Amino acid sequence: MRIVLIGAGNLATQLGTALVRRGEDVVQVFSRTEASASALAGKLRCEAVTDLDAVCRDAELYIVALKDSALSALAASIVKGREQALFVHTAGSLPMSVWEGIAPRHGVFYPMQTFSKQREVDFSRIPVFIEANNADDCRRLKALASFLSSNVREADSAQRRALHLAAVFACNFTNHMYALSAHLLAEAGLPFDSMLPLIDETAAKVHVLSPSQAQTGPAIRYDENVIGKHLDALASHPEWQDLYERISKSIHNDKLRSETN
Amino acid sequence: MRIVLIGAGNLATQLGTALVRRGEDVVQVFSRTEASASALAGKLRCEAVTDLDAVCRDAELYIVALKDSALSALAASIVKGREQALFVHTAGSLPMSVWEGIAPRHGVFYPMQTFSKQREVDFSRIPVFIEANNADDCRRLKALASFLSSNVREADSAQRRALHLAAVFACNFTNHMYALSAHLLAEAGLPFDSMLPLIDETAAKVHVLSPSQAQTGPAIRYDENVIGKHLDALASHPEWQDLYERISKSIHNDKLRSETN
Numbered sequence: 463m464r465i466v467l468i469g470a471g472n473l474a475t476q477l478g479t480a481l482v483r484r485g486e487d488v489v490q491v492f493s494r495t496e497a498s499a500s501a502l503a504g505k506l507r508c509e510a511v512t513d514l515d516a517v518c519r520d521a522e523l524y525i526v527a528l529k530d531s532a533l534s535a536l537a538a539s540i541v542k543g544r545e546q547a548l549f550v551h552t553a554g555s556l557p558m559s560v561w562e563g564i565a566p567r568h569g570v571f572y573p574m575q576t577f578s579k580q581r582e583v584d585f586s587r588i589p590v591f592i593e594a595n596n597a598d599d600c601r602r603l604k605a606l607a608s609f610l611s612s613n614v615r616e617a618d619s620a621q622r623r624a625l626h627l628a629a630v631f632a633c634n635f636t637n638h639m640y641a642l643s644a645h646l647l648a649e650a651g652l653p654f655d656s657m658l659p660l661i662d663e664t665a666a667k668v669h670v671l672s673p674s675q676a677q678t679g680p681a682i683r684y685d686e687n688v689i690g691k692h693l694d695a696l697a698s699h700p701e702w703q704d705l706y707e708r709i710s711k712s713i714h715n716d717k718l719r720s721e722t723n
Numbered sequence: 724m725r726i727v728l729i730g731a732g733n734l735a736t737q738l739g740t741a742l743v744r745r746g747e748d749v750v751q752v753f754s755r756t757e758a759s760a761s762a763l764a765g766k767l768r769c770e771a772v773t774d775l776d777a778v779c780r781d782a783e784l785y786i787v788a789l790k791d792s793a794l795s796a797l798a799a800s801i802v803k804g805r806e807q808a809l810f811v812h813t814a815g816s817l818p819m820s821v822w823e824g825i826a827p828r829h830g831v832f833y834p835m836q837t838f839s840k841q842r843e844v845d846f847s848r849i850p851v852f853i854e855a856n857n858a859d860d861c862r863r864l865k866a867l868a869s870f871l872s873s874n875v876r877e878a879d880s881a882q883r884r885a886l887h888l889a890a891v892f893a894c895n896f897t898n899h900m901y902a903l904s905a906h907l908l909a910e911a912g913l914p915f916d917s918m919l920p921l922i923d924e925t926a927a928k929v930h931v932l933s934p935s936q937a938q939t940g941p942a943i944r945y946d947e948n949v950i951g952k953h954l955d956a957l958a959s960h961p962e963w964q965d966l967y968e969r970i971s972k973s974i975h976n977d978k979l980r981s982e983t984n
Contacts, residue, residue, distance in 0.1 A: 575921055578928065578936075580936075581931060621912075623952075623956065624956075625908070628911075628913075630940055630942075631901075631903045633922070633939070635900045636900045637934055638934070638973060639897045640892075640929050640934035644935070646889040647886070654933070656876075657889060659849055659850060661929065662926055663836055663844060664893070667837065667842060670842060672902075672915070673915075674905070676839060676901075677898050678895060679894065681899075683790075688816045706891075712966060
């Protein structure tokens, strides 16, 4: 399948790498930023394009991995003159309907993972959620996704919106808790790597216990003595102190709710 | 070494199990709650005790794994008549000085991990932080800890306080982000296990990138379009909506700080 990647960010980089590794024919990478287009095209050994008019018209699949706002602004220009092809975006947060009235054949290819350019991920374990506006293209996208991952499911736009919101909590917000932990350790002259066994075990536990069952620590019993000392220790960081107090209360409320259910 | 465990909670259970597995001589478990004392003593094949007067007087080491408030209330009674022995507590949040004027030989044995009774942990990877009021006992505690773990370090009370606070962020608060994610998925009729590859990768990433480098998602670029939609989706959960907004702002502020540094 002749594929064009529109976008050269973290997701496009990891997805393009996985596609090429599986023998798919990625023919072009488009990005308005020449350096980004060239870097990814070089990696995938294909052509870099910075002008939409130079994007080929005979690909079968255009994978659009742009920021939501850029996608909305560019969708019509991307499709124009290529109406026979299949267009998908990769965003958890955008409904499939962004393509309506623009591309006759369209869908969504959402790999739910955190992608950084510096770190190659094992695509085979990434859940990929597929949606398309016709059954043939849905089959086609599922077949392509199944080349890359053993974890492919269909999800409509409402489910994908819920997945994306849940992923922000489980990934981005979790990572911020790591970041605040790292800052606090750095201030005390302690290395972050002492926290890694705890981080790993916290993630491993929710494979076998529900997160609510797995919860431990001062907040679950609202231990005012410990919590008070921690709030004092955070006095020079009002933003983190405020988060500490609100998250602790939310943990305690979660516990109370589970007890009354 | 003849050891008595004072306390029969999650930490005492996992620590006692690891000690017995390594051939240490745990002779008694004390808990005021008979069921807890019996359950753990049964597991460790030793005596269960619910009355402090029945705690033996000839052990070499008393490991006190009680809630902070219970420790403060009971410390004097635990030590009385056993002043020749070494007394340690296991709490990240309490200074070693809680033993001052009570036990001539004292210290801290702090395994930094999240312990649940239902899940046995691999003690060999757990960082154990040691402190004692004399060099001989410090050596003794380090030797004991080294039987259990390959990751033993000395830490004074100020460092341990910082570790414990950082651990609350990296473990308890992280786990709460998982819990909120699970609740949101359940409301959409989606299984939590679809989130596990993302959770695992988020933890794995910070082994090779700093958490600030590893951050992705709408908050880092403060994408008001996506954030606004997510806040709308959380309208029926004001507590979670408030956390979403505050954590997103904190992520964005972290990014701004790192750019100005």
